[in-house]
Amino acid sequence: MPDRSSIPRPAAKRLSLYLREAGICVRIGRQTVSSRQLGEALGVSDAQVRKDLALLGQFGQSGVGYDASALYQQLRQALGTDRNWNTLLVGAGNIGRALLGHAAFEAEGFKITAVFDSATSLVGTTIIGHRIRPMSELGSCVKELRVRIGIMAVPRDAAQVVADQLVRAGVSGLLNFASRRVELPDTVRILSVDFTGSLERLAFEIHAAEGGLAESA
Amino acid sequence: MPDRSSIPRPAAKRLSLYLREAGICVRIGRQTVSSRQLGEALGVSDAQVRKDLALLGQFGQSGVGYDASALYQQLRQALGTDRNWNTLLVGAGNIGRALLGHAAFEAEGFKITAVFDSATSLVGTTIIGHRIRPMSELGSCVKELRVRIGIMAVPRDAAQVVADQLVRAGVSGLLNFASRRVELPDTVRILSVDFTGSLERLAFEIHAAEGGLAESA
DNA sequence: CTTTGTGAAATTATTCACAGCA
DNA sequence: TGCTGTGAATAATTTCACAAAG
Numbered sequence: 001m002p003d004r005s006s007i008p009r010p011a012a013k014r015l016s017l018y019l020r021e022a023g024i025c026v027r028i029g030r031q032t033v034s035s036r037q038l039g040e041a042l043g044v045s046d047a048q049v050r051k052d053l054a055l056l057g058q059f060g061q062s063g064v065g066y067d068a069s070a071l072y073q074q075l076r077q078a079l080g081t082d083r084n085w086n087t088l089l090v091g092a093g094n095i096g097r098a099l100l101g102h103a104a105f106e107a108e109g110f111k112i113t114a115v116f117d118s119a120t121s122l123v124g125t126t127i128i129g130h131r132i133r134p135m136s137e138l139g140s141c142v143k144e145l146r147v148r149i150g151i152m153a154v155p156r157d158a159a160q161v162v163a164d165q166l167v168r169a170g171v172s173g174l175l176n177f178a179s180r181r182v183e184l185p186d187t188v189r190i191l192s193v194d195f196t197g198s199l200e201r202l203a204f205e206i207h208a209a210e211g212g213l214a215e216s217a
Numbered sequence: 218m219p220d221r222s223s224i225p226r227p228a229a230k231r232l233s234l235y236l237r238e239a240g241i242c243v244r245i246g247r248q249t250v251s252s253r254q255l256g257e258a259l260g261v262s263d264a265q266v267r268k269d270l271a272l273l274g275q276f277g278q279s280g281v282g283y284d285a286s287a288l289y290q291q292l293r294q295a296l297g298t299d300r301n302w303n304t305l306l307v308g309a310g311n312i313g314r315a316l317l318g319h320a321a322f323e324a325e326g327f328k329i330t331a332v333f334d335s336a337t338s339l340v341g342t343t344i345i346g347h348r349i350r351p352m353s354e355l356g357s358c359v360k361e362l363r364v365r366i367g368i369m370a371v372p373r374d375a376a377q378v379v380a381d382q383l384v385r386a387g388v389s390g391l392l393n394f395a396s397r398r399v400e401l402p403d404t405v406r407i408l409s410v411d412f413t414g415s416l417e418r419l420a421f422e423i424h425a426a427e428g429g430l431a432e433s434a
Numbered sequence: 435c436t437t438t439g440t441g442a443a444a445t446t447a448t449t450c451a452c453a454g455c456a
Numbered sequence: 457t458g459c460t461g462t463g464a465a466t467a468a469t470t471t472c473a474c475a476a477a478g
Binding site for chain 3: 008009010011045047048051061062063064
């Protein structure tokens with residue numbers, strides 16, 4: 001067994017890509033898939049794919065490739081998505097509603113079990129089948145429903161306060177849609193999705209690609 | 218003038234974080250900010266901050282730090298957000314609507330100038346002040362409004378087709394919300410935001426931290 | 435004093451290239 | 457033949473540490 005105690009961060013990021021691709025292979029009935037094929041589908045070198053998958057153990061077959069469904073199962077297990085994750089959503093605004101309507105979550109094992117909002121005008125109403133709860137119920141909800149991930153779709157100025165509440169309620173991780181860094185105890189993981197930051201990075205790449213040549217004159 | 222095209226990818230990712238922080242400094246009236254302060258606010262080492270900012274030129278002051286508004290301007294210029302970027306949105310579903318209601322885009326120089334959808338039931342209707350246009354208008358719209366970025370908020374199975382249409386229409390970059398890799402000519406940049414993938418990565422980190430399968434820093 | 439900018443060193447990540455297997 | 461798994465080589469990135477500057 002290889003040393004499984006430490007998976008490099010960049011490799012960890014690619015794991016969910018491999019899972020997606022393995023899922024496609026399984027769905028279309030493909031028996032095996034090679035590191036080259038996976039790599040081409042995802043824009044990664046074949047050597048990189050092999051290195052990454054070897055981190056999870058040896059289950060490829062020389063001359064053949066990886067068994068698609070074994071790969072799929074192995075990745076699900078490694079990522080922890082072989083069983084269900086209960087999540088809760090804080091913030092029933094634009095982004096929150098989009099997430100509630102995002103069917104892909106449940107298909108991949110993530111269930112939004114409860115929705116919270118601090119706006120009293122929203123509390124008690126039902127949005128896309130979810131009753132909006134008051135923040136005061138956060139703690140009991142996390143315990144009763146065994147929620148492990150809190151999804152924060154709140155304004156940036158509320159992010160730290162909500163994060164603190166979620167941590168106190170006992171979640172293990174946060175998915176943060178507010179473009180603000182929040183301080184957390186290092187027992188709690190966070191991953192941020194920043195729309196504006198993404199656009200800025202994209203703009204930078206375009207800008208640099210176009211400006212880089214023109215400016216050397 | 219520094220050569221923007223030679224900025225390392227990880228550094229480029231941090232640039233938008235620095236911009237956010239510099240913006241906060243300017244807004245609260247702070248005159249100067251040091252690499253240590255920036256680093257602490259963003260979870261990056263001070264040496265890293267200095268290396269990154271030095272890529273844009275030398276504008277720090279020994280013993281003092283960086284002039285907040287000069288830093289802000291410099292970053293905006295480097296990222297290309299000192300000028301307006303016209304974008305268009307394809308897909309007026311859940312995610313598309315959330316993006317239309319996301320005020321932060323315009324505040325940072327990104328304007329959604331037009332919205333498209335392939336559903337004939339939506340075309341012609343107005344959503345959050347935007348008339349939904351048929352896909353057939355894509356080409357003329359890009360030209361007339363000088364759109365450079367296409368935002369794809371479409372189902373995964375439509376992603377490649379829509380990407381092809383956007384490329385043909387002449388955009389320079391794509392912001393993709395579908396969890397599927399799309400093939401593009403390498404003159405066109407793409408950046409993908411994958412909700413499910415993000416959740417999977419978060420779940421992996423939690424899972425790994427708890428299960429002994431850790432991720433190295 | 436404090437803080438920048440930057441070579442040099444250390445660390446981390448990727449690619450190469452090939453032995454070994456089916 | 458086609459392919460994996462993996463050490464070795466390479467490349468990229470981060471950290472160190474300090475001279476120079478205010």
